[in-house]
Amino acid sequence: MDSSNPAVPTVTTFAELDLPAALLHTLDEQDVREPFPIQAATVPSALAxxxxxxxxxxxxxxxxxFGLPLLARTAGRRAEAKQPLALVLVPTRELAQQVTEALTPYAHALGLRTATVVGGISIARQIAALREGAEVVVATPGRLHDLIERKACRLDRVRITVLDEADQMCDMGFLPQVTEALDQVRAGGQRMLFSATLDRDVDELVQRYLHDPVVHEVDPSAGAVTTMDHHVLVVHGPDRYAVATEIAARDGRVLMFLDTKHSVDLLTRHLRANGVHAAALHSGKSQPQRSRTLAQFKSGGVTALVATNVAARGLHVDDLDLVVNVDPPTDPKDYLHRAGRTARAGESGRVVTLVLSGQRRETSQVLTDAGIAPKVTKVRSGEAELSRITGARQPSGKPLDSDPSAAKPKNTNAPFRGLGTSKATPAAGGSGGGKSSGGGKSGGTSRKAGEARKLAEARKAAQMRRRGR
Structure with missing residues (x-):
C-alpha cells in the first residue's frame, strides 16, 4: 500500500467542492456548512x-x-431489479440504519433510491425493495450474504463499494462474507475503506481490493481525544448497584455497558423499579425493539440506556456526554469502542469505569494497552465526589412499571443494594434508601430463628417440670 501518493487538495467549505447543486442545497437545509477534517480530506479524492x-x-x-461522493457519482443512473449500483457494508444493524437515515435526504435530492439490508427485519420486504430497484444498498454482511444466496441480489453492477468500520467487521467475524461481496462487485470499480485501526485483517483487505488508494489519517483514536475524560471509580462490591443507580438517575442521558444480556435486563429492571427511565439493548431484542429503544434514547424519553457491546459499535447519539462501564471491559478494543460513543464530532464527553478492588490490576492493564491514563478515585454511593464526576443523584424510588416483579432481581425476593450483597443480609434499594426485605429470604431466616428459640424454651420448661416431679 502506497501512502505517499499525491492527494487532491483538501477544502474548507462544501461550497468549494464540485458537488451537484441539489446536494449543496440539501447540505444548507441540513445546516451542514463546514466539513469535518475527514470529509475535507477525502471528499475531493472520492469525487475524482x-x-x-x-x-x-x-x-x-x-x-x-463517503456518502456525498458516492451519491454524486451515482446520480443520473438507474438500477435494474436486484442490481444495485453502490454498496455500503457496515458491521451492525444500528449503524446501517444510521447511515441510511443520514444519506436519505441527499439521495432524495438526487432522485436516488436506497435500501437497508440487515438481519432482524423481514427479509421478504428487503427482497421486494431490491426487486423494485435501489441504486444504493446499505447492508450488514450476513444479511447481504443471505440475499445473494437466494438470488435476490446481484453485485456485478456495483460501481462504488464502501467498507465502513472495516476493523469492526473483521473483529466480529465478517471477513469471509466481506471478501465474498468484494469478489462479486464490478471489477475496476471504486472502493473506499474507512476504519478506526489498520490491523492485519484490514491491511489484507486494503492490499487485496484497493488500487493505489489515497490515504488519509486525520482523526485521533478514542484514547487520544482531548475532549474525552477517563475515570476509574473503585467501588465496594455491595455498593456497585447503588453507585450505578445513582449515576443512572443523573440529570441527562447515560449509556451503561454490562457484559451479558441477563445482567443488562437485571439492572434495567432494577433502575426502572427505582424511578429511572431506563431501557435495555442487546442481541436478544428484536430489531423493531432495538430501533424503538434507540429512538427513545435519542429523543430523551429513555435517559439510561443499558446495553451489551452491541451498542459499542456504530451507535451515534448526539450530545451523549457520559459512558459508564458497569462491567469493566477485558479487551482494549472493547474499551475504545465503548468510549467512542461519547465526545463525538468535536463534543466533550466522559468515560467512567466501575471496578472492584480485585479488578484494578486487570483493568489498569487493559486501559494501558488502550493508551488510556485514567484518573482513579475511590467512591461510595451518596458521596459528593461521585456526583461531581458523574452527576449522580438520588433516584425518585417510584417504580415506573406496574409489574411488582420488576422491582426484584431474579431469584431474589427483595431489591438489593449491590451485586455482592449476601442473601441473608437485609438489603436496601439501589440508592441505599429502600425498605428492608421483610418477606424475603432474610425475613424467612428471622422467623426460623424465632421458632428455634421457642422450641428451645419449651424443651427447657419440660426439663424443669421433670426435675420438679
Whole structure:
C-alpha cells in the first residue's frame, strides 16, 4: 500500500467542492456548512474516482465523507431489479440504519433510491425493495450474504463499494462474507475503506481490493481525544448497584455497558423499579425493539440506556456526554469502542469505569494497552465526589412499571443494594434508601430463628417440670 501518493487538495467549505447543486442545497437545509477534517480530506479524492483509505474513529464524520461522493457519482443512473449500483457494508444493524437515515435526504435530492439490508427485519420486504430497484444498498454482511444466496441480489453492477468500520467487521467475524461481496462487485470499480485501526485483517483487505488508494489519517483514536475524560471509580462490591443507580438517575442521558444480556435486563429492571427511565439493548431484542429503544434514547424519553457491546459499535447519539462501564471491559478494543460513543464530532464527553478492588490490576492493564491514563478515585454511593464526576443523584424510588416483579432481581425476593450483597443480609434499594426485605429470604431466616428459640424454651420448661416431679 502506497501512502505517499499525491492527494487532491483538501477544502474548507462544501461550497468549494464540485458537488451537484441539489446536494449543496440539501447540505444548507441540513445546516451542514463546514466539513469535518475527514470529509475535507477525502471528499475531493472520492469525487475524482480514486480509491480511498481513511482512518478515523467513529463519530468523526465518515458517513458524509463517503456518502456525498458516492451519491454524486451515482446520480443520473438507474438500477435494474436486484442490481444495485453502490454498496455500503457496515458491521451492525444500528449503524446501517444510521447511515441510511443520514444519506436519505441527499439521495432524495438526487432522485436516488436506497435500501437497508440487515438481519432482524423481514427479509421478504428487503427482497421486494431490491426487486423494485435501489441504486444504493446499505447492508450488514450476513444479511447481504443471505440475499445473494437466494438470488435476490446481484453485485456485478456495483460501481462504488464502501467498507465502513472495516476493523469492526473483521473483529466480529465478517471477513469471509466481506471478501465474498468484494469478489462479486464490478471489477475496476471504486472502493473506499474507512476504519478506526489498520490491523492485519484490514491491511489484507486494503492490499487485496484497493488500487493505489489515497490515504488519509486525520482523526485521533478514542484514547487520544482531548475532549474525552477517563475515570476509574473503585467501588465496594455491595455498593456497585447503588453507585450505578445513582449515576443512572443523573440529570441527562447515560449509556451503561454490562457484559451479558441477563445482567443488562437485571439492572434495567432494577433502575426502572427505582424511578429511572431506563431501557435495555442487546442481541436478544428484536430489531423493531432495538430501533424503538434507540429512538427513545435519542429523543430523551429513555435517559439510561443499558446495553451489551452491541451498542459499542456504530451507535451515534448526539450530545451523549457520559459512558459508564458497569462491567469493566477485558479487551482494549472493547474499551475504545465503548468510549467512542461519547465526545463525538468535536463534543466533550466522559468515560467512567466501575471496578472492584480485585479488578484494578486487570483493568489498569487493559486501559494501558488502550493508551488510556485514567484518573482513579475511590467512591461510595451518596458521596459528593461521585456526583461531581458523574452527576449522580438520588433516584425518585417510584417504580415506573406496574409489574411488582420488576422491582426484584431474579431469584431474589427483595431489591438489593449491590451485586455482592449476601442473601441473608437485609438489603436496601439501589440508592441505599429502600425498605428492608421483610418477606424475603432474610425475613424467612428471622422467623426460623424465632421458632428455634421457642422450641428451645419449651424443651427447657419440660426439663424443669421433670426435675420438679
Amino acid at each position: 474516482g480514486r480509491d480511498v483509505l481513511g482512518r478515523g474513529r467513529t463519530g468523526s464524520g465518515k458517513t458524509l465523507a
